[in-house]
Amino acid sequence: EDDETPRYGIVKIGVKAASGSTLTETTKADIVNKLKPYNVASVSPQIVDPETTSVLLTSTVKYDSKSTTKSSDTLKSEITTTVTNYNTNTLQKFDAVYRHSKLTGIIDDVDTSILSNITTIKIRKNFTPTLASSTKYDIYFRNSLFNPHSGHNKSAGGILSSTGFKVTGSDLEQFLDDDGNGNVRRYYLSSGIRTYSNETQGTIDYNTGQITLNSLNVASISNIRGATSTVIEMTVTPNSNDVVPVRDQIVEIDIANSTINVTADSFVGGSADAGVGYTTTSSY
Missing domain, CATH: 3.30.429 (Macrophage Migration Inhibitory Factor)
Known part of the structure; x- marks a missing residue:
């Protein structure tokens, strides 16, 4: 109930x-x-x-190249294996919460040469549209979504993105985003610029994580990552880095579509430059 x-x-x-x-x-x-x-x-x-909520990682790992003989590629492989084991052994269960600090901790522990990691996440769900039918769709993330203020990131598409599709009556590839005010918008790209076909295609509830698409008439679905697809993927930025499975949900890390970058740190144990020109990675 x-x-x-x-x-x-x-x-x-x-x-x-x-x-x-x-x-x-x-x-x-x-x-x-x-x-x-x-x-x-x-x-x-x-x-x-079960409904699967996929966690997409973007991780920048810095290590001390002077304290190890391992290459960045070797460390990346070991980190990927560790994350895969965490995904298999800890997640993919009805009551298994993705806990961000645990994940970042096991990345740091992969090798003593690792100095830090900045890891951000997005979460993704997909739905299977009924082709050539004007249909309402509800997508339930059941985790609150990032919306620090009204109109957040409106000009750049808010915190929602989707894979492509075409609608009945148009040969233009369409996508979905949000305006930071609770509206889901449908758009196509014209010379790389978003041109909106419908600025009220649906709604997004940032508190509950529910997305509703109204009267969406999908004619065809675009390939995803070069492969034929029967689904449309919806990706959002969660409000918390911890992701909770609710009722029939299962949380898992999408290893194949996560990004892990490993680089040697240029500022280890002090530097004559006193940190001038040192670049950090955003945590957001």
């Missing part, structure tokens, strides 16, 4: 498949049948697929 759209008399049960991404409909029906002897009064179980 605390779902965004409550259905009374139904108990949703999220089940993560041991292999593969989701259970087959036959397996779901079999589970429901096996649970029937335990049903309470008019309450019926419904097996649902």
Whole structure:
């Protein structure tokens, strides 16, 4: 009953498949049948697929090249392995919270030569549109989103981005962003400049993390990272660096689409330049 759209008399049960991404409909029906002897009064179980919220990392790691014989590529490989193990062993469960300080800590601990890491995150979900049909879509991040003030980053697209698609009646590739005021906008690029086709295509609730797209008529879906896709990806900046799975959600790090840069630090143990010209990485 605390779902965004409550259905009374139904108990949703999220089940993560041991292999593969989701259970087959036959397996779901079999589970429901096996649970029937335990049903309470008019309450019926419904097996649902888990929703995945992907965490995208951008990490800049600095190390002391004088204290190790390892190259930056070797350190990057070791960091990637460590993050992958954290993702597999700690996340990808219904009750597993992505805790940012834990992640940055294990990166620092990969090697004694590592001096620091500045790691930022975005989170991503996708949805499968019904083609050639004017449809409403709800995307639930269920984590608050970054919006420090009204109109935040309006001219640059707010904190929402999407992969491309085309709408019925137009051959222009379209994308989605937000205006920092709670509106989702649809636009296309003209000579690299955003030109808005619809500035009220939907809404974005920065407190709950719910995005609603109204009457979106998708004709086709663009390839994603060079591969044919049946989904549209929605990427946002969360308000917190910790990401919590709610109800049937699972949080996982998208290793393949995260970015890890490892560079030798030029300012170790003091410098005759006293830090002049030293470049730091933004934490935002």
